[in-house]
Amino acid sequence: MKQKTPKYDHRLIEEKWQKRWVEEKIFSPDIKNSKNPFYNLWMFPYPSAEGLHAGHAFASTGSDIYGRFMRMKGKDVFQPIGYDSFGIHSENYALKIGEHPQAMLARTTKHYEEQLKKMGHGYDWTRTVTTSNPGYYRWTQWLFVQLFKAGLAYQKEAEVNFCPSCKTVIADEQVIAGKCERCNSDVQKKSLKQWFFRITDYADRLLEGHNKIKWSERVVVAQKNWIGKSKGALIKFPLVGFDFSIEVFTTRPDTLFGVTFMVVSPSYAKKNLIRFLSEGKKKELDEYIKRIQNIKEDEGKEKTGFDSGLKVKNPADGKEVPLFVSNYVLDDYGTGAVMGVPAHDVRDFDFAKKHSLEIVPVIEADWDFEKGAYDGEGKITNSGSWNGKQYPADFDFILEDIEKKGWGKQSFSYHLRDWLISRQRYWGPPIPMIYCPQCAKKGVSYLTIEGGSLRGDQSDWDSSGWWPVPEEELPVLLPELSDWKPEGSGKGPLENHPEFYETRCPHCGALAKRETDVSDTFLDSSWYFLRYPSVGIDSVPFDADITQKWLPVDLYFGGAEHSVLHLMYARFITMVLYDLKLIDFDEPFPFFFAHGLMIKDGAKMSKSRGNVVNPDSYIEKFGADTLRLYLMFMGPMDGYPDFRDEGIEGMNRFVRRLWRLLNSGLVALDENLSREIRIKMHQTIKKVTEDIERFSYNTAIAQIMVFVNFLESLQGQAFKGGKTKVWEEAIRTLTLLLAPFAPHLAEEIWQNRFAEKGNYKSVHFEAWPSFNPKLVVEEKIRIPVQVNGKLRSVIEVDSDKAGNRAFVVSLARQDVKVAKWITKEPKKIVFVAGKLLNFVV
RNA sequence: GCCGAGGUGGCGGAAUGGUAUACGCGCAGGACUUAAAAUCCUGUGGUCCAACUGGAUCGUGAGGGUUCGAGUCCCUCCCUCGGCACCA
Numbered sequence: 001m002k003q004k005t006p007k008y009d010h011r012l013i014e015e016k017w018q019k020r021w022v023e024e025k026i027f028s029p030d031i032k033n034s035k036n037p038f039y040n041l042w043m044f045p046y047p048s049a050e051g052l053h054a055g056h057a058f059a060s061t062g063s064d065i066y067g068r069f070m071r072m073k074g075k076d077v078f079q080p081i082g083y084d085s086f087g088i089h090s091e092n093y094a095l096k097i098g099e100h101p102q103a104m105l106a107r108t109t110k111h112y113e114e115q116l117k118k119m120g121h122g123y124d125w126t127r128t129v130t131t132s133n134p135g136y137y138r139w140t141q142w143l144f145v146q147l148f149k150a151g152l153a154y155q156k157e158a159e160v161n162f163c164p165s166c167k168t169v170i171a172d173e174q175v176i177a178g179k180c181e182r183c184n185s186d187v188q189k190k191s192l193k194q195w196f197f198r199i200t201d202y203a204d205r206l207l208e209g210h211n212k213i214k215w216s217e218r219v220v221v222a223q224k225n226w227i228g229k230s231k232g233a234l235i236k237f238p239l240v241g242f243d244f245s246i247e248v249f250t251t252r253p254d255t256l257f258g259v260t261f262m263v264v265s266p267s268y269a270k271k272n273l274i275r276f277l278s279e280g281k282k283k284e285l286d287e288y289i290k291r292i293q294n295i296k297e298d299e300g301k302e303k304t305g306f307d308s309g310l311k312v313k314n315p316a317d318g319k320e321v322p323l324f325v326s327n328y329v330l331d332d333y334g335t336g337a338v339m340g341v342p343a344h345d346v347r348d349f350d351f352a353k354k355h356s357l358e359i360v361p362v363i364e365a366d367w368d369f370e371k372g373a374y375d376g377e378g379k380i381t382n383s384g385s386w387n388g389k390q391y392p393a394d395f396d397f398i399l400e401d402i403e404k405k406g407w408g409k410q411s412f413s414y415h416l417r418d419w420l421i422s423r424q425r426y427w428g429p430p431i432p433m434i435y436c437p438q439c440a441k442k443g444v445s446y447l448t449i450e451g452g453s454l455r456g457d458q459s460d461w462d463s464s465g466w467w468p469v470p471e472e473e474l475p476v477l478l479p480e481l482s483d484w485k486p487e488g489s490g491k492g493p494l495e496n497h498p499e500f501y502e503t504r505c506p507h508c509g510a511l512a513k514r515e516t517d518v519s520d521t522f523l524d525s526s527w528y529f530l531r532y533p534s535v536g537i538d539s540v541p542f543d544a545d546i547t548q549k550w551l552p553v554d555l556y557f558g559g560a561e562h563s564v565l566h567l568m569y570a571r572f573i574t575m576v577l578y579d580l581k582l583i584d585f586d587e588p589f590p591f592f593f594a595h596g597l598m599i600k601d602g603a604k605m606s607k608s609r610g611n612v613v614n615p616d617s618y619i620e621k622f623g624a625d626t627l628r629l630y631l632m633f634m635g636p637m638d639g640y641p642d643f644r645d646e647g648i649e650g651m652n653r654f655v656r657r658l659w660r661l662l663n664s665g666l667v668a669l670d671e672n673l674s675r676e677i678r679i680k681m682h683q684t685i686k687k688v689t690e691d692i693e694r695f696s697y698n699t700a701i702a703q704i705m706v707f708v709n710f711l712e713s714l715q716g717q718a719f720k721g722g723k724t725k726v727w728e729e730a731i732r733t734l735t736l737l738l739a740p741f742a743p744h745l746a747e748e749i750w751q752n753r754f755a756e757k758g759n760y761k762s763v764h765f766e767a768w769p770s771f772n773p774k775l776v777v778e779e780k781i782r783i784p785v786q787v788n789g790k791l792r793s794v795i796e797v798d799s800d801k802a803g804n805r806a807f808v809v810s811l812a813r814q815d816v817k818v819a820k821w822i823t824k825e826p827k828k829i830v831f832v833a834g835k836l837l838n839f840v841v
Numbered sequence: 842g843c844c845g846a847g848g849u850g851g852c853g854g855a856a857u858g859g860u861a862u863a864c865g866c867g868c869a870g871g872a873c874u875u876a877a878a879a880u881c882c883u884g885u886g887g888u889c890c891a892a893c894u895g896g897a898u899c900g901u902g903a904g905g906g907u908u909c910g911a912g913u914c915c916c917u918c919c920c921u922c923g924g925c926a927c928c929a
Binding site for chain 1: 842843844845846852853854855856859860863864865866867879880896908909910922923924925926927928929
């Protein structure tokens with residue numbers, strides 16, 4: 001019976017099932033009653049004006065495939081989607097196209113939704129999150145308040161990063177090689193009073209947590225580098241002639257006897273040493289500060305400085321050394337003061353040369369600057385001497401010795417800075433704080449009245465006059481403004497709107513002022529994963545029972561570019577909520593997979609290159625299933641796969657062949673072929689299953705192709721009197737294996753061919769096929785035979801005899817091609833059962 | 842400079858220490874066609890010898906090493922990409 005293959009009309013098929021899936025809400029799990037929850041999350045996008053590009057399609061498909069796989073494995077998969085629509089990225093787009101962000105987003109989020117639906121992803125469209133909605137940011141503000149009450153949000157004057165193009169301050173993490181993460185402009189340093197989150201309090205927790213999460217290694221490494229913990233000593237150098245000591249941090253206390261000078265940063269001198277300086281030196285300091293302020297970033301590398309005229313005493317050997325002021329000492333790392341050991345530090349060496357300072361080597365091993373005696377990990381790698389004696393075996397000995405002698409103490413230093421949360425912009429949640437001048441006068445604040453657990457160093461933090469907006473008054477609505485563009489005055493656009501900021505003090509009722517800065521967009525995204533399962537519940541940000549059931553996230557899928565931004569902030573916020581006993585886990589993403597970056601025709605996609613791939617046209621032409629398969633087949637998920645038009649055409653050929661095969665009639669087979677097909681089928685199930693589990697989608701698809709090629713090759717071999725059962729099973733299995741990759745095609749075939757009629761049950765809820773380990777073994781095994789490690793022949797052995805050494809050896813020796821090379825009796829015969837045979841002659 | 846990941850055909854890429862180049866793209870030849878598209882079939886790392894069915898040899902950035910056997914492990918070096926960087 002020859003049957004005509006229906007036309008493969010991808011548009012018809014895909015639209016039909018996408019509509020059906022949404023109508024039947026098949027991807028909306030029962031959040032409250034789920035017995036087997038699996039939270040499958042992809043980093044939500046911010047809806048830019050240009051829409052979803054192929055990089056999004058690549059990443060989201062990778063996430064969707066895993067979700068569909070887990071669903072077929074019997075999990076209640078919750079796969080939500082939303083929009084990171086509040087914040088500087090959206091606002092910058094709005095500025096660029098000259099439209100109000102609110103109006104722009106109404107359009108772009110709709111566009112995104114359409115695009116995402118066209119990809120055929122299994123999102124729960126009944127529970128979306130839009131960070132710019134008051135119903136959401138009400139809780140973002142609530143989160144700020146919780147941090148403030150816990151003593152983790154504070155305001156202080158500090159040297160901060162300012163982006164002149166975005167006209168706002170930004171966090172340390174948002175400065176990439178001196179440039180703004182958003183707009184790539186050169187970042188400036190400014191001294192401003194800003195709100196910070198005390199993330200540095202969590203530095204050690206953030207590091208320790210890495211041990212219990214399963215993340216892509218490179219992301220963990222990036223976070224560790226960023227946190228930048230180093231072990232060393234704080235050593236006190238008394239100022240000669242005054243009752244004052246300068247503390248330095250060093251990771252090389254072993255070089256203490258090589259100190260020939262000391263250097264402090266200009267602001268350290270200004271802050272701490274001004275009273276000890278002579279009039280002349282005071283003047284010199286002011287002039288020096290002025291001079292270096294005018295030096296541009298790239299010229300700043302040159303080490304300048306001057307002698308303060310003061311001397312400090314080395315606690316170890318009592319030597320008095322000169323004290324310098326120089327720009328090469330960082331103000332915000334360590335203590336702002338450095339002990340100068342020119343013999344063992346290149347920077348100190350440069351400085352010493354310039355100022356003709358003494359250079360005293362104390363460790364032979366690294367005198368030539370090639371190797372450090374201390375490897376930075378707490379171990380001494382080379383021999384040397386400490387205080388005249390032979391080097392002890394480990395670094396801790398030196399630290400203990402220093403402590404014992406009272407010269408200083410063991411300490412740690414971190415690269416991580418507190419998270420600067422204020423933004424002088426419009427499009428974000430207003431920071432929910434009120435400043436009352438009356439209370440400030442009295443030195444009263446929320447924290448002094450209500451207590452709250454004060455944390456960290458409070459020396460430069462005065463909370464006087466600050467009150468959080470009472471929680472029942474949240475959200476502090478962002479008013480609709482026409483003059484919403486940033487001015488760069490150091491204040492946000494809300495500063496021009498008394499009707500916004502004029503308010504009453506929640507404590508004393510006096511006239512007070514609201515904070516007019518908004519918060520960093522990364523605060524919006526630091527907790528969105530907590531909101532999704534509780535969408536629809538408006539009394540709390542996240543329902544306790546639901547959160548306990550669904551969180552932490554089972555699989556988080558996203559880009560590695562967020563290593564020290566979103567991923568670190570989200571971990572921090574989660575730890576805080578855990579400490580506040582609001583959740584019962586302290587790592588939000590125990591399992592995170594960092595996908596790679598798609599490129600096009602060998603180059604990075606960018607607007608300037610004009611090679612940004614828009615998925616829409618490919619979906620239009622080939623269908624989402626072809627696009628999905630191609631995106632996943634291009635290369636490894638964590639690599640840099642190259643999108644090529646010829647490549648997707650090739651995949652389209654495969655999809656059309658697949659369509660023909662899946663629609664073709666049954667082929668009757670004899671027993672031998674039936675057995676062969678069954679073996680291939682079980683091998684394919686095994687390979688595809690294991691490959692999906694390790695995100696090796698490209699090889700999973702390759703295996704499906706192998707199976708399809710094999711089935712096609714048998715199509716002409718119908719056997720009279722044979723059976724069709726195995727063939728049907730093969731087609732059925734193939735349809736199931738395809739379901740995560742090509743969901744529409746699989747659904748169409750499944751419903752037409754295998755599903756029970758009448759009651760709609762999607763292929764995506766059918767059980768994932770399992771393989772029988774006994775059936776993946778071939779009947780005959782090909783064993784390569786080597787002589788001296790060189791392949792000489794391949795012999796075919798019945799699988800039950802493939803482990804029999806004597807049998808395989810004798811068979812191999814009968815092989816002419818092998819015998820030819822065995823000129824004398826082998827010295828040794830290496831046999832790997834069922835795998836390989838090697839004669840060593 | 843430090844840390845991390847890599848370097849495999851013309852290209853994207855496969856390979857628990859065990860037949861290197863699966864799968865796909867591209868290319869070449871052929872079939873079908875008046876022709877083209879589409880589709881299908883065959884071939885496709887280099888060199889040499891055969892010229893039917895083969896066979897030898899070299900070959901995974903370079904050079905060493907371990908091993909019966911190395912793309913895979915170890916050492917030295919080169920290059921590419923990513924992160925951090927005047928971090929004491």
